Amino acid sequence: xxxxPSQLLRRFAGRCLxxxxxxxxxxxxxxxxxxxxxxxxxxxxxxxxxxxxxxEEILKTGSISVLKRDGAHYLMIGTRLYGVGQRIGQVRIExxxxxxxxxREGGQLQKIKVYSGVxxxxxxxxxxxxxxxxxxxxxxxxxIKP
Numbered sequence: 306x307x308x309x310p311s312q313l314l315r316r317f318a319g320r321c322l323x324x325x326x327x328x329x330x331x332x333x334x335x336x337x338x339x340x341x342x343x344x345x346x347x348x349x350x351x352x353x354x355x356x357x358x359x360x361e362e363i364l365k366t367g368s369i370s371v372l373k374r375d376g377a378h379y380l381m382i383g384t385r386l387y388g389v390g391q392r393i394g395q396v397r398i399e400x401x402x403x404x405x406x407x408x409r410e411g412g413q414l415q416k417i418k419v420y421s422g423v424x425x426x427x428x429x430x431x432x433x434x435x436x437x438x439x440x441x442x443x444x445x446x447x448x449i450k451p
Contacts, residue, residue: 369381369382369406369417369419370382370419371401371402371403371404371406371419372386373403374386377389378401378402378403379401380398380401380406388401389401395410395411396408396409396410397409397410399414403419403425404418404419404420404423404425405417405418405419406419
């Protein structure tokens with residue numbers, strides 16, 4: 306059986322393609338990294354993935370926010386929302402307002418201000434005068450000369 310050059314070339318190309326696919330498959334499986342769970346914190350961050358926020362993180366004024374949804378206030382730490390009565394570790398949330406949060410830990414009640422140095426006051430409306438602020442202008446029609 307005699308093969309013509311085009312048939313030899315096809316066999317050679319087919320074998321080269323087969324060997325390259327095999328080598329590529331071995332190389333990618335050897336150097337591949339295991340897939341990481343996207344719901345867990347990265348190991349380089351040094352954060353324990355199973356525990357929630359620490360007490361110091363809760364008590365820091367700059368790390369907390371208050372969100373009002375459907376008339377109820379929620380404490381927002383990172384991407385999590387906590388309502389009144391919920392626990393964050395050993396700390397229980399007693400009350401949440403726009404400016405303050407009350408936390409109870411071991412029978413001790415502590416008030417945390419959400420915005421330090423900010424005070425809330427009722428706004429005073431500006432005084433109104435009965436005179437208009439600007440006198441009305443009288444405008445005369447322009448006279449056109451032919």
